[in-house]
Amino acid sequence: MEEQRRYSEKEKTSRERGLLYRWQGYSCTVNPEKVLLPRPVCHAALGISHGVLLTEDGLVYSFGDLYWRHSSRSQALSPVLEGFVGGQRVLRVSAGSFHCAAITDDGVVHAWGENANGQCGVSDLSLVPSPTPVSIVDDETVPPERVWILDVACGAQHTLALSGKHEVWAWGTGCQLGLVTNVFPVQRAQKVEHLSGRYVLQIACGGFHSLALVRSLPPLKSSRQSSETCGQCRQPLYTVIDKDDHVIISNNHYCPLGVELTDEKQGQRSNQGSPALMAKTELSGPDQQVFTGLFEDFSPVSVTDSSAALPKNLKRTKTKSSPYPDEQALKDYLRRMSDQSLSENFEAVPTEGSRPPSHVAPVATQSSASSALSSQTGRDALPLGVSACDDSEVKDRAVSCQDSLTGGGGEEACDESQAKNQDSERKCLEANKSASLSDVRIEDTDGLGRRRSLPGLLSKGSPLFVRQGFPKKVGASTLTTSGVSKTENLFPSLYTEVWSWGRGQDGQLGHGDSLPRLQPLCIKSLSNKEIVKVVAGSNHTLALTAQCQVYSWGSNKLGQLGHMDSSTVPHLVKVSEGIRVWDVAAGQTHTLLLADGDCIQPILYYSGKQVQEGQDSHASTCTQTPTLLPFCMNLGYVSSVFAGGLNCLALADQNAMGFISTLHELASAERKLYCTLSRVKSQILRPLLSCLGQTSMQLFQTVAGCFSRLCHLTGQHAISLNSFLQNSRDVKTLTILKKADIFLDTYKEYSVPLGNFLVMGGFQALVKPAQECFGKKLELAQKLLELKEKDASPSDLLLKLLYMPLQHLCDYGRVLLKMTACFDVSSVEYRRLQDGCLQYEVLAHLVSKQRKDAEATHSFWKNFSGKSLESLRKPSRRLVCESGNKDLTLQNSGRFSVNTFILFNDTLVHAQFSSHFIYPLATLWIEPVSDENGKWLRAINQAVDHVLGLGQNGQVISPSGSQRAEPPVSRTATYTFTKEGRLKEATYNGRWLSGKPHGKGTLKWADGRVYCGTFKHGLEDGFGDYMMPNKTLNKFDRYKGHWKEGKMHGFGTYWYATGEVYEGSFQDHQRHGHGMMSSGRLASPSSSSVFVGHWLNDKKAGYGIYDDITKGEKYMGMWLEDQRQGSGVVVTQFGLYYEGAFSNNRMTGVGLLLCEDDTAFEGEFSEDWLLNGKGVMRMPNGDSFEGIFVGEWGSELKVVGTFLKPSLYETETEVNQVGRYAVPAEQKWRAVFEECWSRLGCEFPGQGENDRAWENIAVILTSSRRKQTDSPQMLSRSQCKLLESLEVIPQHRGSVSAQAYDIIRRYLIKACDTPLHPLGWLLETLVTVYRMTYVGVGSNRRLLQQAVEEIQSYLRRIFQLVRFLFPGLPEEGGFIPESSEGAGSDSLSDSSQSDSTQQGWIVSSSSLLLPILLPRLYHPLFTLYSLEREREEELYWDCIVRLNRQPDLSLLTFLGVPQKFWPVSVSILGKEKEVLPSTKDACFATAVETLQQISTAFIPADKLQVIQLTFEDVTQEVQTMLGQDFLWSMDDLFPVFLYVVVRAQIRNLGSEVSLIDDLMEPALQHGELGLMFTTLKACYYQIQHENTTCF
Secondary structure (H helix, E strand, C coil): CHHHHHHHHHHHHHCCCCEEEEECCCCCCCCCEEECCCCCEEEEEECCCEEEEEECCCCEEEEEECCCCCCCCCEEEEEEECCCHHHCCEEEEEECCCEEEEEECCCCEEEEEECCCCCCCCCCCCEEEEEEEECCEECCCCCCEECCEEEEEECCCEEEEEECCCCEEEEECCHHHCCCCCCCCEEEEEECHHHCCCEEEEEEECCCEEEEEEECCCCCCCCCCCCCECCCCCCECCEEEECCCCEEEECCCCCCCCCCCCCHHHCCCCCCCCHHHHHHHHHHCCCCCCCEEECCCCCEEECCCCCCCCCHHHHHHCCCCCCCCCHHHHHHHHHHHHHHHHHCCCCCCCCCCCCCHHHCCCCCCHHHHHHHHHCCCCCCCCCCCCCCCCHHHHCCCCCCCCCHHHCCCCCHHHCHHHHHHHHHHHHHHHCCCCCCCCCCCCCCCCCCCCCCCCCCCCCCCCHHHHHHCCCCCCCCCCCCCCCCCHHHHHCCCCCEEEEEEECCCCCCCCCCCCCCEEEEEECHHHCCCCEEEEEECCCEEEEEECCCCEEEEECCCCCCCCCCCCEEEEEECCCCCCCEEEEEEECCCEEEEEEECCCCCCEEEEEEECCCCCCCHHHCCEEEEEEECHHHHHCCEEEEEEEECCEEEEEEECCHHHHHHHHHHHHHHHHHHHHHHHHHHHHHHHHHHHHCCHHHHHHHHHHHHHHHHHHHHHHHHHHHHHHHHHCCCCHHHCHHHHCHHHHHHHHHHHHHHHHHHHHCCHHHHHHHHHHHHHCCCCHHHHHHHCCCCCCCCHHHHHHHHHHHHHHHHHHHHHHHHHHHCCCCCCCHHHHHHHHHHHHHHHHHHHHHHHHHHHHHHHHHHHHCCCHHHHHHCCCCCCEEEECCCCCCCCCCCCCCCCEEEEEECCEEEEEECCEEEEEEHHHCCCCCCCCCCHHHHHHHHHHHHHHCCCCCCCCCCCCCCCCCCCCCCEEEEEEECCCCCCCCCCEEEEEEECCEEEEEEEEECCCCCEEEEEEECCEEEEEEEEEEEECCCCEEEEEEEEEECCEEEEEEEEECCCCCEEEEEEECCEEEEEEEEEECCCCCCCCCEEEEEEEECCEEEEEEEEEECCCCEEEEEEEECCEEEEEEEEEECCCCEEEEEEECCEEEEEEEEECCCCCEEEEEEEECCEEEEEEEEECCCCCEEEEEEEEECCCCEEEEEEEECCCCCCCHHHCCCCCCCCCCHHHCCHHHHHHHHHHCCCCECCECCHHHHHHHHHHHHHHHHHHHHHCCCCCCHHHHHHHHHHCCCCCCCCCCCHHHHHHHHHHHHHHHCCCCCHHHHHHHHHHHHHHHHHCHHHCCHHHHHHHHHHHHHHHHHHHHHHHHHCCCCCCCCEEEECCCCCCCCCCCCHHHECCCCCCEEEECHHHHHHHHHHHHHHHHHHHHHHHHCHHHHHHHHHHHHHHCCCCHHHHHHHCCCCHHHCCCEEEECCEEEECCCCCCCCCCHHHHHHHHHHHHCCCHHHHHHHHHHHHHHHHHHHHHHHCCCCCCCHHHHHHHHHHHHHHHCCCCHHHHHHHHHHHCCHHHCCCHHHHHHHHHHHHHHHHHHCCCCCC
């Protein structure tokens, strides 16, 4: 029991977190006091004599001297809960000297405490007893908006707030506000305008000074240029000196007022400095330097021009949308600035360590740029200020904007020599203090370290502007100036600047003097130090870098700076080697550091005043170097430290189930790795880049660039882990899990070029320059690697050094796996950690295999003796195996032949003596002959599998085994054929199957032929697009359609180079089947024609229509061998009509010729329009000639025969019977119907399987839908749904019921509306050929009977197809009884109902198909009716016009309508009006309007329904007058209906009547509808014979 109790207590203690410890001083007797609160503490802040604590549930507690509270007990020894209005949750707290501030979850600042100087932002109160909201409103917006606050900082008499837009707001008293005002206190928050436009990351307040951490290199968003002069002193910002052979641009302007009050809206930068140093710096020359820019190959390029102008190739980067001036404007500006500089006698004199102007390397050549690089001297081998590149360009180029290889960023402290230079620089600066209010200019030996935190554009003379004007590429180089990369927005930024302002009497501003600053000023010496956090004590300041270093400056009276002397510029705090500081805090007179030591648990260092009880305050002791606090190991795992006044706070956690220790282990390892990588980058890579020759530069600079990106990402991750430890600690937000893709991609991008460098022997090439830089034994590399053995070769040291970062992947996997033990296996955290662990372990395995492959390949090339294969040595090529270590022989080879086989990861090489053959693996298929070479077979299969992209999920080529037995036989690849045949020198790109093109692909021949489409077993098969050049016409022939076995087969369109277009069926590369050939002006202006019909073996054969547009003739008949042969009809534009026999393309034999005036000849012809033989000619008046005729029609005719006069009783109907010699309708367009039957799977009409037909329909619709999806004309959603519905077969069993009949009818409507359906294609084709026949010249009234018969033939043949698809459908004239379920349905047309007692529907082709077909053919058909009835219609219309002049009563009287049917009154617009003798168009008006709708109906059934409705309207109106029992008699009905017909004034009524009569269903002719139609027909004839002369 006791043991269980102890275990329970231990478990309870292990779960404690957010423990807060408080103490003062650093002596061994100090015992931290534990601050007890009900909930864990997540944040704290300390003032001079008080503090505030924030718990994880958002509550705030105060302790210490709280004299502003209205209670007798102002000294709170225990924390006191603060009350907030509304009970909001608090997110951040801050403490000033004597006041506090907090931020709630609604973004509002609450302040309380001392308010004598307005630091609480509350009016009329000197003390604010409780948290009170502070109003922060942005008045610049319309309307004014409340500002959302992210962070707050408090000083002695002021407060700063950081907004959601990363702007700084201030209120209180003093110059530390940074506001342009002299009225204090400022009780209403105002924006610090000088920081507007910059992205502020953090704010901090000292006693009477302020700090801001600003992200540099933001995106250039402004399109306006900055001013050329200082906004305060109006002096030029840049000076230019024009030398004989170069231009010197100087940026050493210093404003006497310390800051430039620039116009932010114009994007100007602030430039600071001391005028006391202007003369010295201008004469000494470090800042008056020749401009250099860093290109991709790390080569500095200087701007030189003998004519004081920029290089000519500057013009290549200029675009039309550029916001900058053009080249000429820049030249003029440089000349103007140069003249001004010369007039002021400003001369640049090069000093030691800088390159003389006479040695400036020109831009033109790359080699000169490299020499300039190797000759560079000074602190850094490379210049500062590399510009940012686009993220997409980073992967392909050597170095991005994040490549600190080119900067001095915070790495100087890693090198002792650099630290010494910095110390001397600091002393120099401190010795040159100025009496002005400006900054002391820190000597910038690199020359490009200007302000990069403002997004505004530069002025014309700015060096960065000149840099942007350089060509984008010089050789393989790239220089860009884009914004922050995407990782900068996902991770903490390492590109920062520190700005300070306020009182500076102790040098706490860091500008090298003790002067105050009224507005923010950048501390230039920290611009490239990767500052990630700033804190401020009362009179000193600390800055923490990403490399775990601390800079301090300000008052050092009690050693709080961590070194011996006071400093007005940042100075590095000296800590023991191997100690990495990752959190800092500053009190009134002390500094507290949180660091990593030898173990995982963090340690604490203290520097400053010692606090002991009973000690005299005037005899205080102190430590001037950071001292380890002995009790720190007893606190647990400290995550944050806080300081204020004389107090110190440490926020710690106990190791709950090992989770906390694992987090600290991960963070500590990441910080250590980043420090090591930074040293490698600055101390190894940078010197090597300056020593390498141009040959080795390209590969190594790629490695260096990827190394720099990996280093940068590691630094960002280390900082994010610090924040993770101090905040949520939610595993789901852990960066290596949440953004795992970025880490994995970065490591992969580094591993690949590193392996390429190893393959090409790069490490051996590095040995000599490395030994020149670091000594023969490379002691520096051994120190960085922490190697104990001393006998490693130099190349191995360099290899281990650069491969060292990749070993960190295993640490990621190990730590994540260790964390999984802290969570339940069913939790989300456990799954996330497991997935992340697997990802990093798989990548670690992949990287390890890549290294082994690279080493094996390098060893192969090192030992291989064949010089002829040296051209095959490529960085990305890896050896898989070769016949030297795996026996492989060539079958049937000669006795003395030497064959070597080498398998790389992309090719198989067969070397034979001095020649070799290369076989790309992507198009390599292996056919095993025996099992003797199983290892080679597996190796080749794995290599092919990898090339095809199937081995990218962590699978690497390995000769010993693979998860896949053999690569897929189907793949995508590109290959050029070399063997003889039709594909010689052709290149194919697309899908393959077993070594042959199969699937979609593109085939290009050397002669210009191109085929793009589908293949099958190496031949074109399926749908494809083929283009073939016509060298004679210099154009292309093009075919787009279906192929089969390498030949055009199926439906397609062929565009000939001559301008002819054929659209139709092909077979074996020939036109075969139904098709249309058209020729236009492109072919020949005098031979435009169109042929539609049947083709056989590329020639016209069978029935077809030939429209000779030029001659104005149209032939409709039979063809054979491209000639008219058999029966046919010819019509001309002059009204001639011929029907008869044709032979050898001529009118030969008996035929009938009709003229427009009805003159007719029937007899023998021998040539076109040439009469030759017996015949009969009939005149329009009835006279005729009978005999022998010789001559051409239309000219002279010789007649030998008899002239006859007709008798009085001879009828005219016996004369001209048109259509006797024409092609019967059933023989027309057989090829079209045969094609439709073929698409249904039937060889002959009506012979086939119903199921197969439906399967073919489904296949056609599906393939067509997919093809349409891939085409630019995408199908709409409704069209896709329509196609899907057509794939479903309408189900019915046995005989068709009325309901099934309606379903079939609806299906046919949808099918015929879709050209992709076989029935839809058939209908569309028939409509096309019908219009081709009877439109244009074919609009001849002699063709009416043929047109009607052709429609009737369509109906019969389509009905045969429908009955094949629906076998249960009755035959023509069959009856379907109406079911009880559908008795009330109106889905079927009433016109098809039977008049028998049994209700139902009579099935016919007309009732089922005519509503679908006739509307599409109505226009040409009705035109023929109108032409045929033209004379009758003229007579009818003349009578109608005369009769309609009469009023209603007169017309009723004339037509003989009985008076009882005369309406007495009519309703007009709801009002009854009496019918007067003058009333017109009022009687039977409803019936008249109904009958007029007959012209809007298309099919006879609909027209008959209009007639029926008209009769009903007449009957209803008469029954209204005579009663409901009234019944019609024909004597009464006819005159009334005649009146309605006359008033309806229907044009072409005779045509309407004839159309109904010809196409009406036979079942309706003898019923009620038939009687009504007969009445209408009688009215039409009656009107023609009415005597209207009396009118």
